Amino acid sequence: MKKSIAFHEIDGRGMGYWGLLGGLGALVLMGLGAAFYMEHNGHWVTGMDNQVVWGMPHVFAVFLIVAASGALNIASISSVFNKKVYKPLAPLSGLLAIALLAGGLMVLVLDLGRPDRLIVAMTHYNFKSIFAWNIILYNGFFAIVAVYLWMMMEKKMNRYSSKVGFFAFLWRLILTTGTGSIFGFLVARQAYDAAILAPMFVIMSFAFGAAIFLLVLMAAYKWSGRELGDVVVKRLKNLLGVFIGAVLYFSMVFHLTNLYATEHHGVEAFILSDGGGITTLFWFGHVIVGCLIPLALLYAPATGNSRGAIGLASVLVVLGGLAQMYVIIIGGQSFPLALFPGMEVTSSFHDGVVNHYSPTAWEVMLGIGGVAMSLALVTVAVKVLKFLPASLDDATVDPHYKGA
Numbered sequence: 001m002k003k004s005i006a007f008h009e010i011d012g013r014g015m016g017y018w019g020l021l022g023g024l025g026a027l028v029l030m031g032l033g034a035a036f037y038m039e040h041n042g043h044w045v046t047g048m049d050n051q052v053v054w055g056m057p058h059v060f061a062v063f064l065i066v067a068a069s070g071a072l073n074i075a076s077i078s079s080v081f082n083k084k085v086y087k088p089l090a091p092l093s094g095l096l097a098i099a100l101l102a103g104g105l106m107v108l109v110l111d112l113g114r115p116d117r118l119i120v121a122m123t124h125y126n127f128k129s130i131f132a133w134n135i136i137l138y139n140g141f142f143a144i145v146a147v148y149l150w151m152m153m154e155k156k157m158n159r160y161s162s163k164v165g166f167f168a169f170l171w172r173l174i175l176t177t178g179t180g181s182i183f184g185f186l187v188a189r190q191a192y193d194a195a196i197l198a199p200m201f202v203i204m205s206f207a208f209g210a211a212i213f214l215l216v217l218m219a220a221y222k223w224s225g226r227e228l229g230d231v232v233v234k235r236l237k238n239l240l241g242v243f244i245g246a247v248l249y250f251s252m253v254f255h256l257t258n259l260y261a262t263e264h265h266g267v268e269a270f271i272l273s274d275g276g277g278i279t280t281l282f283w284f285g286h287v288i289v290g291c292l293i294p295l296a297l298l299y300a301p302a303t304g305n306s307r308g309a310i311g312l313a314s315v316l317v318v319l320g321g322l323a324q325m326y327v328i329i330i331g332g333q334s335f336p337l338a339l340f341p342g343m344e345v346t347s348s349f350h351d352g353v354v355n356h357y358s359p360t361a362w363e364v365m366l367g368i369g370g371v372a373m374s375l376a377l378v379t380v381a382v383k384v385l386k387f388l389p390a391s392l393d394d395a396t397v398d399p400h401y402k403g404a
Contacts (some may be wrong), residue, residue, distance in 0.1 A: 005396055007386035010224045024376040031369010034362040035110035047358045056359035057111035059325045060367030064104030066201055069176040070209020072097035079165025085235055085397050088389045095387050096213055101141060103374030107367055123276045130182050137175040144168045176205045190267040191332035193308045199249040209242035211317035218311055220388060229394035230349060237310050241298045244317060248291040267335045278331040281323045290320010329334050330357055
């Protein structure tokens, strides 16, 4: 017989909790310090230049923004598709989505060089710009998910949670489509300008969000001494496996489609074989570490039921996701635009020249600070509000549980 589900704050009184929060706070301050240093001295202290204008901070920022949409997927499954097993996980799903988006936007804003110019972007809209659309989508995401959490956590409002959840589901799909369209609509780079990037970013969000959600869930229950049953872990593991396979499929289709078009042979050769570090990150970072090894860990009989292996697979998906974002963002800017196809172009303005970029420590510190901000927000929220069920044992979450 299924038990009733009770939500409680975590205790958070021990040295472990305050040590974690202190460590995350130190990383956030490190990121803010790096942002101040870059703004005070100018972006010449970074690896970016007038050819590669989106650097390592953008890799972290876009990854976190995409993962935020995917983290909400767990709540969407419970509300939109009425899957009972996922309902106890929905509040944490919404919280993690807001926290990841906040961390990503923190990095994005602090990487502008002039963060105060964001006020102009928020008050003067150019509706022909996909960037202007995304500002609306990001603000709307915060508001909608906040209302969604209220509907879920306030008992008298529970009857509205499915309707708001459906709206949040549609909004996050639009948001991730908009993020992918930033690159898909950009004709000034050979590696972009492809409609498939929009749905590709959607499925990437599912994988990245599921991996981070699994890691946060397992860590929260292990460190707080609460019970996390096999039913939840296996459901999330299988979900993650499907998403990883879909990411690999979309990546394959994207590159095969580009290889079919002669105009993209140069950039595909750069990404797949001649790009040095970019090529290594694509094959080893994205394909092997981010997809093939996690799939093996999740589905091999020897490791498929091991929580350590599932956690490792989730970590590898996150690392592979960052590698994939690096290839898309940095690799896409590094390859020159073919102004005159079939002609050799030389000039003093870097035309026809592959652009080289090496991230500096300041950029990496800012990116890590954004990740730490997201985790710090979750750490504080689960202590002050009832986001976590007291137990997620099999008898609590599985309506078909019959006992040992």
